Amino acid sequence: MTDVLVASQYYWPEVAGSAPPVQQMAEGLAADPAIGSVTVLCARPFYPYREVFDGYRDGERDRETQDGVSIVRLPMTPPQGAGVRARLGPDLAFAWRLWRALRRRRDAPVVIAVCPSILTVLAVVAAMPRRTRRIAVVHDIQSGLAASLKLASLGLVLRVLRATERYVLSRMDEIVTLSPAMTDSLRALGVLTPIRIVPPTIDDEAVRPLPERDGPITLLYSGNLGRKQGLEQLLDMAEALRDRGTPVRLVIRGEGNSRAALENEATARGLDAVVRFEPFTPTDQLRDGLADGHIHLVPQDPAGAAFAVPSKIYAIMAAGRPCVCTAVPGSPLDAIRAESQAFVICPPRDPKGLADAVQALINAPEERARLGRNGRAYVEATAGRSACRAAYRALVLGAADAPPQPAPRPAGTRVPDTEEGRTI
DSSP states (O other): OEEEEEEOSOOTTOOSTTHHHHHHHHHHHHTOTTEEEEEEEEEOSOTTSSSOOTTTTTSTTSEEEETTEEEEEEOOOOOSSSSHHHHHHHHHHHHHHHHHHHHTTTTOSEEEEEESSHHHHHHHHHHSOTTSEEEEEESBOHHHHHHHTTOOOOHHHHHHHHHHHHHHHTTSSEEEESSHHHHHHHHHHTOOSOEEEOOOOOOTTTSOOOOOOSSSEEEEEESOOSGGGTTHHHHHHHHHHHHHTOOEEEEEEOOSTTHHHHHHHHHHTTOTTTEEEEOOOOGGGHHHHHHTOSEEEEOOOGGGGGGBOOTHHHHHHHTTOOEEEEOOTTSHHHHHHHHHOOOEEEOTTOHHHHHHHHHHHHTOHHHHHHHHHHHHHHHHHHTSHHHHHHHHHHHHHTOOSOOOOOOOOOTTOOOOSSGGGOOO
């Protein structure tokens, strides 16, 4: 059996961002009889807050086992602001500690590096020998997000970030992305490594559909409250529905850099009777928490749409709930909509359009039910534990179940003599 190391800055008990799908991936591998031991090297949990969770700060839980996965946590000071430069120091510190931890595990046959941070992947490349099968799971393309959302104002920072992504990802044996658009973005960077597309894993055994709640329609957003979510659109929509006299309740669950500003803006607009802010739902209550929403909302800043896919969309579909996403035709979210027939889209930054789309679903309970059924079936076929376990088993074992081949090499490109002839 093949043992697996997973290098990920984010992991359980964090309930937002990359942590839930990484947890499901690791636990799915650990439960697979074809896979040996699974160990996750991660930071002490902090996301989406700016401090380490209670009970983890002094290292008392740096080593533990959860659902068959051995967890080794490394010290890290959480970022104290948004943007590339605010994250650079903490990401570098984690990568350094990760490199040291990996150097003591150089006999590992397979390492999976999870990238919102390319520095995590860099640590794997620097620490592990070429005989190790090295896999990158790309949840975010940092250079694309930083440029599109204007999170990095210095051109030099972006050039270095792009060069690092190209160099590091070209030294992996295989890459996983979440969408064809993300694959195209990596190809545009010059990354020629074979790429598979595997959706974020969702525990479709734990998250199951429940009947709609009685009472007024609840519109639910749950997730990180940050810039790339475009959450100001939700307040615009709530205001439009209130002015129409539509009786709804908007629940915004989560934490993040934008929460205080959103709360202040909701109060300034007189929306306190309509909008309620709540903390994240605990993981063991996720099924009930998702069922609280009659209609879920997935706003996204279109500027960053090609560089990240909101994993929450799969949890919503697993719960059998419809959602409204702000996305442009041809975007990754629109492609998922066309394939799943499980939700609707409307133009970003169009409060009236978002309110119209929500109003249409409020008025059509049969359509809500149809979309929910379609979403559940789609997740079971593509992103549930069984489907993703098979995909990651093939990835770990190097099985050739038709992953895309490397992009054609431009004429005249020289293969360097370093890294045993691997493409840079």
